Amino acid sequence: MELRHLRYFEAVGKTLNFSRAAELLHIAQPPLSRQIRQLEDELGVQLIDRSARPLALTKAGSFFLQQCIQVLARIDEIQQATHRIGQGRHRWFGIGFVPSVLYGFFPELIRSYRKASNGVEVILSEMTTIEQSEALKAGRIDVGIGRLMLNDPELVCDVIEDEPLVVALPLRHPLLRHARLSLKRLATEQFILYPAKPRPSYADHVLQHFRSHGLNLGSVVEANEMQTAIGLVAAGIGVTLVPSSVQRLRRDDVVYRPVADAGVTSPIIMNFRTDDASRDLARFFQFVDEYKVTK
Template sequence: MELRHLRYFHAVASTLSFSRAAALLHIAQPPLSRQIRQLEDMVGAVLVERDSRPIALTMAGRFFYEQTVQLLARLEQIEEGTRRIAGGANQWFNVGFVPSAMYGMLPELIKRFRLHRPDIEIGFSELVTMEQVEALKSGRIDVGFGRLPISDPDIACVTLVEEPLMAAFPLRHPLLKKASVSLAQLASERFILYPARPRPSYADQVLEIFAQRGLHPNIVKEANEMQTAIGLVAAGVGVALVPASVKGLHRSDVVYRPLSNKAIFSPVIMNVRASDRSVLLDQLRSLAGEVVQQLSR
């Protein structure tokens, strides 16, 4: 499938006319019709009902059209951003992050960075910590925010904050009668671990916290996304151990309790290329320090 197939289909779907679409595209109608047939062969589905007047989209065609609109709009954004950067109007700066970082300091940091440097085009990539290593080395991202320390001479890591972990319970769970709970108590409960993959990840950090105390949680479910894990907690499937910032979800069907064990943290770590000496990174580091200091007050 090539980009022209998407553009041709978009024209047909938006006009519901092969003749009008051909005129918009400045091509003859027969080759346009052949291209749409070719697209249908590629996706293995009929997209256009040709016997109706005017022509109509099939259910598969309506779905494909919705996706095409989003994709072409994104491509236009990429083209426009590329032109601005090539013309010197903007620089490109890509941020990688683990999802749980978005419930803590990272949104405030990005907001300040954008205000501080409105000339920068900022991109975002959701990546677990280990994926950030390859992305940094290949230049796909300029900075990453994760939770696992990276042992690689090409990557420099700065721990921004040690975030306390909390237990997440469904409503009316018996342990909610306590002001705090222990890891031993959690280990005896039905436990939900996340993310299931890729590994290593925050899941291994949680398992190590238990293992250091000779505990082995009763894992009944592994979820790929943190929000899925929280949803399973709400459904009464089990309990979970989450960073304290997750309370920012403000779910009415999940209740959190602090741990009675001392010094149980998950760090938020900023990862960069060790050789990167850019002014942008220096500014981001400085802003990160300000945000951490403000949030710790």
């Protein structure tokens, strides 16, 4: 499989039209069709349902298209960053982050760091904690801000903050009559767990809180993102646990309550390579330390 196969399939998968895809790629349609056939033969699966009108992707094809889009976008980023560095215009500093930290100190930390780091291009990448681990070891990022403790001798995990979790409930939910809610009470409700994948993730961290109190969730609805989970709460589908900083996301249809049990928190963890002694990372540590002092 070559890079051109990914680009060809991305064009076909997005347009669902071989003629249009060939025009976009500036090649003739017959060779494009042959290349896609070769790709399917190599993968051993059918990616496109050619009997459908219009063309349709198979389940495998839909999955493969999403992976192609991500891989090609990452390759474009690498090419652009490499060109900038090769031209000597900028140093770069890569930061991976999980979306839930955007509601707390992280945006201000980035603003301050960028302002103080003239000549350094700060590149932000949204990724799960597990993805951060892989990206750090591959050198794609320099530091990650996640919520899972990584057990890897090549990485250092430093807890910046242990953030309390709060319960998100829909308007007029019966549990709103309580000022605080126990995990035991929440375990009897339909619970919205996120992210559904990849695992391990924040979802496993939440499940562990229930298990440590001898509890198992009864009815579970899975969501892939926190915003989706909160939307499902607003729709009355269930309840969920979110970091307390998420309360800054003002919604008229969701109400938050603190958890009655002690220690129901989610850590915010800074991950970095064990042997990284770069000055840009050291400067980043300084801003994190300042936040810890003022918190």
